[in-house]
Amino acid sequence: MSASVAAETAGRATPALWRRLPNSPVAMVGLAIVLFWVVLAIAAPLLPLASPNALDYMAMRQPFSSAKHWLGVDPLGRDLLSRIVWGGRTVLEVAPIAVLVAYTVGCTMGLLAGYYRGWVDAAISRASDVILSFPVVVLYVILIANIGPSAVNIVVAVVVASAPGIARIVRGLVLSLTHQEFVAAAYLRRESDVFVMLVELLPNCRGPLITDFCLRLGYTTITIGTLGFLGLGLPPPNPDWGGMVKQATSMITVFPHMALYPTFALVSLILGFNLLADGITELSQAD
């Protein structure tokens, strides 16, 4: 008996998701792009870069690539490469924090709605519907215009806009999971509601949530770029990819590189997150 148990057990084990990631080329490309930006962001203070806010008036006359400024300078004579690297650092700090906070709020809402149902569900779901009925950009503009542009307020805006979507996913999963017998078994151990929600239900939502997390990182990167472009991002002189594009638009016909380089940066990071999400979906469907 024990021999057959061992054989059977060994034969059917599926390794954890992160171990299987190399099986998906798409996921690996996405991961490589994301890691490229992460490494640059972490290493930014160590790299021999000019200060992102240092003005080089002499470079203004010839703002294209040069030995001193590899990617050229922006309309104020600041080094583009340095601003892109430091700007990436901002995005990679703000986006994950915003998404994590949104997840905390969204999962809590979804768990409460799906678990308690009744009026709790009605209140949470209707409130979510109201928020989701706004076009996202309009919502951001209204929020930031009212509370003022800052890193903290970007996080607040992202949480308000994303949490209802996350709550909806979690609620749906919890609704079906609560009928499972392992939840009844937990009640028969006198587990508390909080324990059932966090330990029995939430871990079983992780499959769809991991994919959604990567996608949402991409969306949030777009959001931060959009807000910067609309002048609602980080207040100047902080390097901010969206803000850099905005500053360069007035002279885009003369000096297109000033807008193109930060746009490439933005696009590549978003693509990285999306490819990673695609790859993870592919791997979880192959199970």
Added chain:
Amino acid sequence: MALLSIRDLRVEYTTARGTVAAIPEFSLEIGAGESFGLVGESGCGKSTLIMAIMGYMGRNGRVARGEILFEGRDLVRAGAEELRKVRGGRIAIVYQEPSTALNPSMTVGRQLMEVPIAHSGASNADARAQAARVLADVHLPDPDSVMRRYPHQLSGGQKQRVVIAMALLANPALLLLDEPTTGLDVTVEAAVLDLLNELRQKYGTALFYISHNLGVIAQVCDRIGVMYAGKLVEDAPAADLFAQPRHPYTRGLLGSLPRPGADKRTHPLVAIPGVVPSAGRAPDSCGFLTRCALARPGLCDAAPVPLLATTPTHLVRCARWQDLPDSIAAADPAAASVAVPDSEIVMQARDVSRVFAVGKRRLIANDRLTLAAKRGHVLAIVGESGSGKSTFAKVLAGLDAATSGTLTVLGDDVATQPVRKRSATKVAAVQMVFQNPDGTLNPSHSVGYPLTRALKKFGIAHDRKTLDARVAALLDMVRLPPSLRHALPRQLSGGQKQRIAIARAFAGNPELLVADEPVSALDVSVQAAVINLLLRIQAEQQTTLVFISHDLGLVRYLADEVVVMYLGQVMESGPVASLFDPPYHPYTEALLSAVPVPDPTIRTTRIRLEGEIPSPLNVPPGCRFATRCPRKLGAVCETMPPPARDADNDHVIHCHIPLERLRQTEPVFRHAS
């Protein structure tokens, strides 16, 4: 010439781990009009064989060798157009799940009419007439109204009749049936089996019936094949197979089934040890080698064993068939417990009702239930689905609360106390094992987690060392190796998951265990092992077991007392022996007559219930069973609640028919002389 002739068939699947032979070698012949049954546990390759015949193997499957000749044509090498004509025309198939076989967005009539239109180019009017005729043949009342309905407006049994009707429309020469009654209630199953027998006479169609249930096969088939690890291991006329099973696997399957009249003390079930090897992993010589108690080294593992003829019609693939002992000893004799003495009552339900509010209407799931369970006894609650058994189980375990009545468990009334309101000791004292092995363990946590957690919550162990020791002891109690505690549920088989569920239920040393159909989702051989295990632990610990089941064969085997429920009420209750002999409640009689008996020498009274179990939203005012009762007396049954008639010795029948007349009923099971 045989109608279907499978010769030397080999079916392979390409997987991430290489090529796997799901069927290494298979040969079979079925004659015109013959009824052939193929049995084996899940994973033996039965469904793969059907898929190969139909040519539906998917992208990664292929027939590597051999031929499937049907009416002289080789289906393996037939072109797509030729196959299309054969499928649905000359060969029809009925699957296990009738709800997925029908298109939910089309009326039943439209779907039936498609068959003659596609296969014989019939006109609309002609197709409609044919469809109405087969619907009448499968005994669906009012075929015209059925044709206008959508599948969701039909019950499971009705849908399966529609699927069978659809299969018969093209007048096929061969009907493939892949577990067609597995999801149905036992009463509905019996009616479908009757229907198949009748249609076979009428249409002269050959049947190829696949099932894991030998009892069902015995009702329908003349010849039975036993399949194991992708090979045919025995092939014999039905009567021969049951009278003289040759292959150890066949004997194992029969030993796993409770025989009519047998109980746990006289005839303990004998489970087959181990599990079916996954496709391609069985030994080449004899696939059953690793699980066979009678295997002899040097003989059984030497060379591939051919099919040997013991008589001209009885074939067996066993190298030792001539010198096998007559009986196989019980591998787990501990299951045979001694007779339990009469003891005190630990659970007493009095007038327990559970009524759900559905809008403004009342759904009566449990209606004034009165029943009791004694310490160390097994109380079985039986009835069709919709009888309210599971609702009562939930109320008892505290997952739901009764609307009214008293439910005394170990001295306290817990009728309106769900687990949150019960004390810790009371919760530990009443535990539950659930039906579905796949839902019973949290897929995110290791197998040891629910055990550790239960031990902690019930205050049995706190420090790591005691916990580890207790978890190991629990795993040992359910005969699983201690290393398994770190495995994840998806790495376990269904039987192993149910063992863990049993271990979890016993972690708090319960006084009362509620088991809601704990083995109905398992294969027969695994069922026997899990039942043996449950009964052994129950007897050792003197736990009271409330066993919910629809399987009367199993109930006869393991229960001490039985309660028969119908539409939320008790119809009959009493000691197990008294329930299976007259006097019967007419409902019990009908349930018993529907049991598929795995023994062709036993004759069963044929009683088939008309119609469906009424909705609990709209219960009949008098006797609940009056609308379907074949022995209804008249108006009194429809208007007056039946009296409780005390037959003797705690045996109570709720029926208007006088006891004297109930006593004159002929027994349902009789030996054919």
